[in-house]
Amino acid sequence: MEWLQKIEIVLFDLDGTLYQDGTFYKRYLELLFGNGETVANLDEILVEMASLLEGTHISSVGDWYYPSTDTWTRETLGNNPPLIHRNWKGVEVEVEPDQAQQISPIYAGDAWSLVSIFAFKHGVGEAQRQQAFQQVRKEMLQGTSSFERHAGLYEAIGHLTDVRSKLLLTNSPANTGREFIAALGCSELFTEIVYGAEKPSGLERFMTDLMLREGLQPDQILSIGDHAWNDLYPVRKLGGRTAWISAYLSSDPSQWDVQLSTLDELAALLMDIQHAKHTQIRA
Structure with missing residues (x-):
């Protein structure tokens, strides 16, 4: 080169x-969904998260998630609508562009952003997510994950x-x-x-x-x-x-x-x- x-x-x-x-996200999700304050099932989320990272899910790192419609798209920089929106099972869904953009989409770039996607999907507030993030950071520094x-x-x-x-x-x-x-x-x-x-x-x-x-x-x-x-x-x-x-x-x-x-x-x-x-x- x-x-x-x-x-x-x-x-x-x-x-x-x-x-x-490769393990911090499990603790992050546990802090968000393991306290019984949401209707989401932690075990199911962990399985789905693992499949997203392993490439066996219908969506993956590199896709875009639209919180306002709970749908995914696969697009590249400069794409023009209409985009193909799919739900979490991969079924194509009709979505109005204005509806999709009510909340800014999230690029599923890494495990941190995937956790944010699950938080949006299940209605976790920003304050709670930030609190969980700070706790995960603290625990990483204490050596309770594979962080090194x-x-x-x-x-x-x-x-x-x-x-x-x-x-x-x-x-x-x-x-x-x-x-x-x-x-x-x-x-x-x-x-x-x-x-x-x-x-x-x-x-x-x-x-x-x-x-x-x-x-x-x-x-x-x-x-x-x-x-x-x-x-x-x-x-x-x-x-x-x-x-x-x-x-x-x-x-x-x-x-x-x-x-x-x-x-x-x-x-x-x-x-x-x-x-x-x-x-x-x-x-």
């Missing part, structure tokens, strides 16, 4: 990019010295994000950390300002993330490079510059960038 030697800025995401955890620091990845980030900047942008607010990143022990690896980044729109604004400030071309910027809509679409729209990392299959047909499954593969990509940059400098 000859384009690696042109990279000057690497944009990182937090959740699913600097760590991978990936030493090889952080070593690769530290050795990536021939790019201009390594930036971490997360939608997590500063009050929880700082504590989480401190637990990972990786804050010193980045030139700058942006909390409450308001991706996807915030990422587009940030990249535009960054190019103007640093005198960069779009293809000198690489964005790495597991949630394509938040982390990759805004960058690709502006002409930047993209690396999608996820342990899950996706219905999204987009062709990213790099597609990765594990943190080992991400570490290898960063080492490839460093090697390409170092070779270029020596030449």
Whole structure:
């Protein structure tokens, strides 16, 4: 990949990019639905969630969920109506565009967003969801999930010295994000950390300002993330490079510059960038 030697800025995401955890969603759903306050059945939701992540459900990561109609669509950026809406059983449903857009659709980009979809579907309020989110974060830091620091990845980030900047942008607010990143022990690896980044729109604004400030071309910027809509679409729209990392299959047909499954593969990509940059400098 000859384009690696042109990279000057690497944009990182937090959740699913600097760590991978395949179990947190079970506790998250338990906090939302295991207290008897909703009519939803926790066991059934856990089974359905697992099938969504495993790719055996009628819908999947990469689809869009419409809360106002409780339907799914499979679409790509730039699609024009009419969209084909299906219910949770895969049956096509007639939906008026205005009705579908009464509440903004949710891109099923990762396990976190799938939990949010179940919360919307079963009427869980935002306050309750935020409380559950904070509790899950707290428990992850206490070591009650499979969340762990990936030493090889952080070593690769530290050795990536021939790019201009390594930036971490997360939608997590500063009050929880700082504590989480401190637990990972990786804050010193980045030139700058942006909390409450308001991706996807915030990422587009940030990249535009960054190019103007640093005198960069779009293809000198690489964005790495597991949630394509938040982390990759805004960058690709502006002409930047993209690396999608996820342990899950996706219905999204987009062709990213790099597609990765594990943190080992991400570490290898960063080492490839460093090697390409170092070779270029020596030449």
